[in-house]
Amino acid sequence: MSRKSISFVTTTISQPTFFEDYIENIIENDHSLDRFEFVTVGDLSTPTSVRDYCEGLSDEYDTTVRYVGVQDQIDWMESRGLERLDEYLPYNSIQRRNIGYLQASEAGADVIVSLDDDNLAQDDDIAGDFGTVGETQSVLEVSAPNNWYNSASMMEYEQESSRDIYHRGFPYSRRDEEQGYSFTERNRMVMIRAGLWLDVPDVDVITHLERGPRATSVKERFNNRLVALDNETFCPVNTQNTAFHTDLMPLIHTIPMGDEVEGMEISRFDDIWLGFFAEKILQEMGGTVAYGSPVSIHDRNRHNLNRELEHEAIGIRLNEVIVDILEDIKISGSTYPECYRDLIEKFRQQVRSEGSYSLQAYLKEMLDGMEVWADACNKILY
Template sequence: MTTVTVPSPADQVPRGADARTVCVVVPMPNDPPWELFDAIAPDIPIIVSDDSDGHLAPPPRENVYYVDYAAQEAYAGRHYAAMPHKSAASRNIGHYIAWKEGFDVIIALDYDCQTRPGWLETHLGALGPVTGAPGVRPVADNGWVNPITNAFGNGDAVYARGLPYEWRSPELARTSEVPVSGDVLLNLGVWDGILDLNGIDKLYGGEPGDPGVPPGPARIALGNIPVCGMNTSFVRDLTPAYYFLPDVWVNGWQLSRHDDIWGGYITKRLLDRGGDLLAYGGPVVGHTKQTRLERVVVLEQWMHLMSMPFYDLVDEAVARVDDGSYAQMFDHFVEEYTRLVGKAAVPAHYRAVYRELGDWMGRWARAFR
């Protein structure tokens, strides 16, 4: 029988008045340069969703916990069926472990992102109650907030990966700032160096390398926002509603790089339904690796085509969700979503993909009942 070693919140050293326990989850398909994570304190556990399935070099630090496929199955049991592999969605098992072990805050980090001094403190400072925080509200109904405020030299906007092309115009992108109060349950930290943009955008226009995070406190997204999963933090209770969707195939063509964007759209809609908030801005990590853009463009093609019908389904399903915990709301969302997919007025191959994603989400929901 496989022995599974996982961290315990009881082993964490208190950080002054902030008694929240923290766990970092990083999916790894191969060995990273471990110095990228030097700013993570040695008492903060790092759960590695081992997507090499046992081929990583031995952990270089005592606070690193590898979980290969056998260990994942041993830990999750029948809920192992909800845990994808071979994509960024492989991190779900790490989030599940951190949730089940009782960590207060979970941080999702990519293996090519460099943490910097103050990274953890900024994440923790963004989570929790806020009063009069700067809220960014789209002027257009059901509009989007762009977490990148920098622009190209000619003044053209730089849009984060996943912000739909249907909403990319100066008129539709307009926002206003209003004070907002409430509880922040998810914080979206951004990245510099290699910005997280759509591949076709980089081929067409390049990138500025700087997201343009304004000074001051984190801002609150009062509309839709592309939730890149490379550098986010969230409270334990939100875990059941924060599911990174797996890669699937559309007539043999891989649908990818939607895992955090589509999953994050659902999470944001459920946060809106629950009356809670999503913050964005800092901390900024250094994004150090650019996948070959030609490959990125191929992987993102179906995401661009299928996003808007998917969001319409999500919106209709969320509108039917009853109040409750985030586990209960996600469970009810999946039930309504599955019902709607069966009669959705979309092409048959779209419907097949949406149905497959619904099956995955159903397995995740059952893991939290």
């Protein structure tokens, strides 16, 4: 592994005690802590004690554990002319994590590891695995007859069959299609590395309610292997236990949720659409997304599933619209920012004829927000 600077970024309304296990894992695997930082992006509900806790971890381990409180965020954005970004990213939402991504990139991180506060470290070499992001490496490149791969199929479950367990965001219209995957040994440039999870998999609410799946292990054929997407295949990717190279920063925009569309509040597709857009651009630019280790324990925080089902319902419909457009459009550009702006424009041309006025209005607002993010990245990074 080349010597990279790696930033672990989370947002939470609790003390990020899970960082301690990540730090201990780095030490146990003989990595020098001076290459790492740990960033907690606060929100309106985050207790003030979190700052003291992070400072205490910094002193205990002689490393950088930063807390970025609400006022810190405001001051930082004002000092860099990012007032539009501050207005755009809602409080009391995971989208404040975007600010942590951008700060880490500005500070010189090569790789950003995005964590939820319920992603618990396992025994894998976390830094060693995530540190390969941005490198060409040996992978099992997957292709699928319908161009959709289900990374949830890499796990064993307590249930007798995992056939109908799909990663959250996998389009329903593609679930009954032929999924005879082919795997080929290849060398590919891995720009996003998505770790897998034991215990509670990242699935949609319908699956949680119907099946209550629990992942017990990685299937034997995928142990210590990476499965990477070929240049025509999509697969959901999220922002928990996931690392991306900071060259992709213009693409790593967790889309704000909570808007009302056709009388329903939308949620749970913020990172899913981020992933789909990034994969479309990587297909143009030659990189790939890979799935495998490190494997974390997803000790999922308590959720109101009935409420989440209401929020996910309209997203399932919109997901089909976005997937259809994504598969149909052709994008171009010689850099990631160029490709991202071209994708925004190609989507704008398509959504004018999609669905109801409410749906079109939401998609237009989403694309406008993506431009706000692209402008912020341009100011900070270029």
